[in-house]
Amino acid sequence: MEIGGDAPISVQSMTNTETKNVSDTVSQIRRMEKEGCELVRVAVPDLESCYSLPLIKKEINIPLVADVHYDYKLALKSIECGVDGLRINPGNIGNNEKIKLVIKSAKKINLPIRFGINSGSLDKNILKKYKKVTPRALVESAVNVIKILDELNYHNIIFSIKSTNTINTIEANNIFSSKYDYPLHLGITEAGPPFQGIIKSSVGIGSLLFQGIGDTIRVSLTGDPVEEIKVGYEILKVLHFRQRSPDLISCPTCGRCKVDLSKIVKKVERKIRNINKPLTIAVMGCMVNGLGEAKEADIGVAFDKKNGVLFKKGKIIAKYSDKIIIRRLLEEIKGM
Ligand code: SF4
Incomplete structure (x- = not known):
């Protein structure tokens, strides 16, 4: 070396x-x-x-x-x-x-x-x-x-x-x-x-x-x-010197967030631990601001009360119930 x-x-x-x-x-x-x-x-x-x-x-x-x-x-x-x-x-x-x-x-x-x-x-x-x-x-x-x-x-x-x-x-x-x-x-x-x-x-x-x-x-x-x-x-x-794993970004949540984002983020963090892809993945607490705030992310999810949207580079690609959206997010990540 x-x-x-x-x-x-x-x-x-x-x-x-x-x-x-x-x-x-x-x-x-x-x-x-x-x-x-x-x-x-x-x-x-x-x-x-x-x-x-x-x-x-x-x-x-x-x-x-x-x-x-x-x-x-x-x-x-x-x-x-x-x-x-x-x-x-x-x-x-x-x-x-x-x-x-x-x-x-x-x-x-x-x-x-x-x-x-x-x-x-x-x-x-x-x-x-x-x-x-x-x-x-x-x-x-x-x-x-x-x-x-x-x-x-x-x-x-x-x-x-x-x-x-x-x-x-x-x-x-x-x-x-x-x-x-x-x-x-x-x-x-x-x-x-x-x-x-x-x-x-x-x-x-x-x-x-x-x-x-x-x-x-x-x-x-x-x-x-x-x-x-x-x-x-x-x-x-x-510092953008080397990237071995995805960069997970998530919002701090505020009064607009209607889901347990902390729990969701922990789950995503656990699931992407062994993915060696230089992606930026966003998990955002609301659709109102989440999409715009995470528009640099390669892929992400943003929530409302019962649903979430899956987006890539700020553009919505699908809408799912909050029961299946994380599974869909992970499937998409695997294919990237
Ligand atoms: S993305 Fe929505 S829920 Fe999260 S901090 Fe921003 S406004 Fe609040």
Whole structure:
């Protein structure tokens, strides 16, 4: 897979199983693959996890990246164990000499490395200089790595500059991308449980992508990583970068709506979940305004008291009772 340049913005995630538990890890990755995950990262906190890497790799179909903190020897061992990429954090992997050893080993086989600059593990000297985590402090940490990369003439590298503070993340990535051409992995670190995490990630990742910054994304949520993939694709869909599933639009309802639209929308959402067509589907609460408001939709329904109309691009194509209209809508979608 390619990251950066003209390659499409990819969606990636990280397992939350114990990596040494190969069967749990493989089964989680397979669920992630099904949802469209294009690269997966696994935590490598010990040697046993290193030895699991080849076993996991042969059971999956997407690139496997080893995520290593604190111990550069585990990074070297992961390379030996055949991973497709490495993610290390210059703030905690050790001194420059250790970083160099990892880069030299990766360079021998042209293995990509992501250097993850994180607000929570910024280099102590940088933190001392800036007194707190600021966008410039985060960028300086990346620049220190770039000096080493230039010295070793190795550039198969991706950077990520993440903070738990969404504004710091946006500013730091802006500063970095205005000066350097390295591909960027975007994310808001420790974004939180799904409700908060989705909002923070959508604002942070979304605003950077909208400015043309970012090559691969990971939405961090506390919970099942499969959900991270779904959210990642939704962000790309909203920004018209990539569309894997239909875009469902529905009105908020008002006093004109005479049906239980919330229930109807949930049903449609469930039924179209596995349809991989780039359609816009509308479910609107009334005919008076619904048709006009959703005229950009490829197909949709709008209701009155007991009936609904099926429409395409704002033009009514049929009228049905509310008992059968959703079935008819789904049949039409299947044929599109
Ligand atoms: S489409 Fe009709 S029911 Fe829905 S918000 Fe607009 S006016 Fe109200």
